[in-house]
Amino acid sequence: MNKNRRALPRVNSKYARYRLRTAFSGIHRFGVYALEDIPAGRMVIEYTGKRMSWAKASRVPFEKSIYIANLKRGYTVDGRIGGSGAEYINHSCEPNLKAKRTAGHLFYCSRRKIRLGEELTIDYNYSIKLRRIPCRCGARNCRKTFMVEFAK
Amino acid sequence: MKSRPSCGPIRHTSAPYGLRIGRSPIHGYGVFACEDIPSGRQVIEYTGRRLSPNQAFLLKPPHDDYVIHHGKGPVINGSVGGSGAEYINHGCNPNLTWRRRRGRLFFYSVRRIPADQELTACFSHPTEAQAVPCACGARKCRKILRYIVS
Numbered sequence: 001m002n003k004n005r006r007a008l009p010r011v012n013s014k015y016a017r018y019r020l021r022t023a024f025s026g027i028h029r030f031g032v033y034a035l036e037d038i039p040a041g042r043m044v045i046e047y048t049g050k051r052m053s054w055a056k057a058s059r060v061p062f063e064k065s066i067y068i069a070n071l072k073r074g075y076t077v078d079g080r081i082g083g084s085g086a087e088y089i090n091h092s093c094e095p096n097l098k099a100k101r102t103a104g105h106l107f108y109c110s111r112r113k114i115r116l117g118e119e120l121t122i123d124y125n126y127s128i129k130l131r132r133i134p135c136r137c138g139a140r141n142c143r144k145t146f147m148v149e150f151a152k
Numbered sequence: 153m154k155s156r157p158s159c160g161p162i163r164h165t166s167a168p169y170g171l172r173i174g175r176s177p178i179h180g181y182g183v184f185a186c187e188d189i190p191s192g193r194q195v196i197e198y199t200g201r202r203l204s205p206n207q208a209f210l211l212k213p214p215h216d217d218y219v220i221h222h223g224k225g226p227v228i229n230g231s232v233g234g235s236g237a238e239y240i241n242h243g244c245n246p247n248l249t250w251r252r253r254r255g256r257l258f259f260y261s262v263r264r265i266p267a268d269q270e271l272t273a274c275f276s277h278p279t280e281a282q283a284v285p286c287a288c289g290a291r292k293c294r295k296i297l298r299y300i301v302s
Contacts, residue, residue, distance in 0.1 A: 026287075027288055027289070054209065055206045058209075059205075062300070074209075090288070091286065091297055093288050093290040093292055093293045093294050094288070094290035094291065094292060094293075121288065124297065124298070127298075127299075128294065128296050128298065128299060130281055130299055130301075135242065136177075136178050137178055137241070137242060137243040137244050137245070137272060138177075138178070138243075139244040140245065141245055142244040142245075143279050145279040145280070146242055146275075146277060146279070147277035147278065148277075148278050148279060148281045149277075149278070149301070150299075150301070
């Protein structure tokens with residue numbers, strides 16, 4: 001096998017309740033697909049990884065923070081380290097999975113019946129409301145924006 | 153949240169030059185020089201309650217208005233025991249710069265500041281937002297997956 005080509009990531013079957021596999025996706029790079037029918041309202045896979053506090057996760061550089069998911073009570077889980085394969089599930093605005101957070105664990109459950117060969121998707125729930133505060137400093141090279149932050 | 157400051161001179165041991173708080177054309181209140189300040193001098197120290205990163209995380213707006221994160225080390229909350237430096241406004245062409253010495257935060261002048269000019273410092277807040285498009289293809293797709301703020 002070509003050494004430079006990275007192997008396709010695998011789903012760890014220990015954390016998956018149904019048969020799943022990863023493959024190339026039309027949405028973005030890799031995706032996770034169901035290899036059998038999944039009824040509605042079942043736990044499908046657990047999102048595993050390194051657990052760390054919210055304050056610690058905020059210090060992770062941006063390029064390394066894409067697999068960080070929120071748990072309850074100010075904790076996060078980083079799927080980059082010891083991930084079960086759930087971190088490869090893509091975003092969709094009409095997802096077929098939803099996140100369920102129980103004490104220290106993050107599970108993905110099916111929202112509706114998922115058919116064989118369908119791609120698993122979840123709503124990442126990123127905040128897309130922005131607040132821009134204008135700058136009025138009056139300098140010649142003024143950037144016009146003082147601060148951009150996510151609105152609550 | 154902090155109450156309204158009283159306009160008048162700043163009396164603080166870390167302010168060797170005459171400074172005063174007054175109404176600012178930039179925003180709310182500002183700090184003005186009462187006398188000429190040469191370039192490269194210590195102007196004022198940013199004082200306040202020291203917080204750990206976790207404590208600063210738990211502060212919700214508007215209580216974090218005067219919290220300053222600067223490099224490593226403790227975070228300073230200027231709304232408790234502030235020297236007056238917390239009223240310094242942002243300027244894109246600032247006449248002050250930061251310097252951290254032994255866990256304390258000082259403002260230095262980067263050029264000569266004439267009397268009655270407002271002191272400004274650069275607060276490195278994110279000023280740009282880049283949208284990541286969504287390719288999910290759903291009927292009600294929001295078209296934007298997320299913003300990357302930088």
